[in-house]
Amino acid sequence: MATTAAPLAAGRAARVSALGADGPRERSPSPSSPPLISPGTLPPEDDSKVEVSQIEASDFTGVTFSPELWMQRRHWALEVLRKESVRSVMDIGCGPGSLLQTLVMPPSTIAEKPIRGDDGSIPDGKELFIRRLVGVDIDPAVMSSALQTLAVPPQAEASAIRNPAPSSPRWEPLDTELWLGNIELYNSRLEGYEAIVALEVIEHLEPNLLSRFGVVTMGTYRPKLLLVSTPNFDFNSKFPNHHDDHHDGCGKRGFVDPTGRTDRVFRHSDHKCEMTAEEFRNWAESAAADWGYTVEVSGVGISNKPSFYPAKDGEEPRPIYATQTAVFRLATGVPMRSPRSVRTVDLPFMLGASESAHPHRLAHKARHPPTIFPAPGAPMSPEEVSEGVRRAFASVSVEELSLPELWGMGDIAPMCCGSKRYLVACLGGWGDCPSVHEESGFRVFERNNGLWVQPK
Structure with a gap:
């Protein structure tokens, strides 16, 4: 049967609507935007400069993860986003697009409720129905890969397409953007996203920038959901100490705190802060209280050589995760602090606001159109x-x-x-x-x- 576009019969369309097919609709972004960066001005990505965290260098530490640690972080983020049924996502510090690569994939159905059993179970799981997706990163070298990740497939650009590959049909449009710039600066175009994700980002921020992270994310953009992951310094005993003379070459494997604030040895040469579990919990709870959020702190990444914190008061020992995680949820309370100082350009509702006055540069803006259309008269009887x-x-x-x-x-x-x-x-x-x-x-x-x- 050919699949050609046609208006839905009112009666039949009502049947689908009654089953919960109509999902919430996100507002489309403003049509005006600053000029795009020319792809030719972006440096090519150099794979030789990609550095692996020491915890993930199993050939050195003997520590392995199944699945790999980066996959566990991404899986955690996706599961939370599915559970919260978000429709728009901003990926801060998106890098070459590991998370974007999954978020840009179309769901298999129209936006509808998951199929639940009588006991509330969801046998086939929940899907993500993303309508707006944006990535932000400060590094021009990762833009080329991120651009490829968000690029509209060539066959989807043709408006006459009716029979796409069955592996990836798209039922509704997806608007995507990619921005080059510092995450601590305000950008009016980044307002209104339901969820912000920052995987392995805050440990790369200088102390003064880390202090502004909560101001920008929770204080200014105020998403209903903020996901943060960062290394757990308590796990670093898994690899030989930088100063341990018994391990040849450790001076090249560990990285002394470059800020000089501590004598800690970090996993990566660009890390400015690696917090213990207690420090991270204190940071997360303080930030949540400042901006009117609740926070749930946990972690992912139990290795093939698991370790545990000492048991307290008869409780079961808690695992020492390689990555610690925080889920911030917008509460009904009023923020205890004012975020006004972070707004470096006119707000969208102020007279004279201009879309060209951005502290970021736009590298990509596109709409991924629907690529599958109902058969004539669908849904069928x-x-x-x-x-x-x-x-x-x-x-x-x-x-x-x-x-x-x-x-x-x-x-x-x-x-x-x-x-x-x-x-x-x-x-x-x-x-x-x-x-x-x-x-x-x-x-x-x-x-x-x-x-x-x-x-x-």
């Missing part, structure tokens, strides 16, 4: 959807398919107007998706924390 599923089963000659497998086959998704909830309802229903077709001839069931479909 429950009977038509059931017939399409029968054809899908006949084409593979199997007795059961996982819901994601079935969703990715042929015209199933376009027939359902991008609503996986509607598909489940057409196949007899499950959990909080009541049946709209009792005689579908199929059964939806849960197995191994996933949903499956089987002909009766």
Whole structure:
């Protein structure tokens, strides 16, 4: 069945809406913006200068992580963003785009509620429905890679496309931007994002800049969610001490605190601060109290050689994580401090404000358009959807398919107007998706924390 654009029939569209397909809509960014940086003026990325934290240099420390530590940090951030159902994200200190690479990927459905069981479980998990995404970094050398990460695929730029590769269809547009500049400076274009993420950033900030981090993020932009990760200095005993004469070459492996404030040996030559778990908790709780936030402190990264803090008062020993994490959530309280001093340019609502007056330079601005369109008259009737599923089963000659497998086959998704909830309802229903077709001839069931479909 060809997938061509067409207005939805009012009655059929109502069926999808009633199942919760309509998600919250983020406002689109202002159409005016400063001129883009010419890509030719950006330096090429030099992989030879990429430095690995000593904790992650397993050939030296003998410490390994499964999965790798950087993957655990990214997974933690994504899980929190999914749980909070955010629609817009700013990645501060985005680097070459490790997190952006995942956030720019389209969800498999339209923005809709996850399918929940009667016990509240979500067998197939929650998806991210990002409508606005921005990266910010001070290093011009990482811009080229970040630009490639956020670039609109060539086939998506053609407005006439109707049959994209089934692996990455996009149901709704995504607006992306990339900015070059210091994170401690205010930029009116960065207001209004629901979540700000700063993975392995604050340890690179000079002391005076670290003191302004909370002012800019929580005090000025005031997202509903701020995610921060940073090295845990308590974990650094995992690699030989810089001053240990028993380890040849350690002088080149550890890095004495360049600020001179401590005699600590850091994991990376550019680190200005590595906090212990107690220091980090105190910093996070103080910042949260200053700006009207609550904070949840934890960590990720238990190595193949786990260590634990001494148990207190009969409690279980706490693991010493390689990376400590903080989730700041906007509370209803009023900030205890005023962020006015951070605003270095006119605010958007002030007369005379100009989009060209930015302390940052715009390296990228684009809209990723939808690349998949409902079939004529979609969503199809429950009977038509059931017939399409029968054809899908006949084409593979199997007795059961996982819901994601079935969703990715042929015209199933376009027939359902991008609503996986509607598909489940057409196949007899499950959990909080009541049946709209009792005689579908199929059964939806849960197995191994996933949903499956089987002909009766």
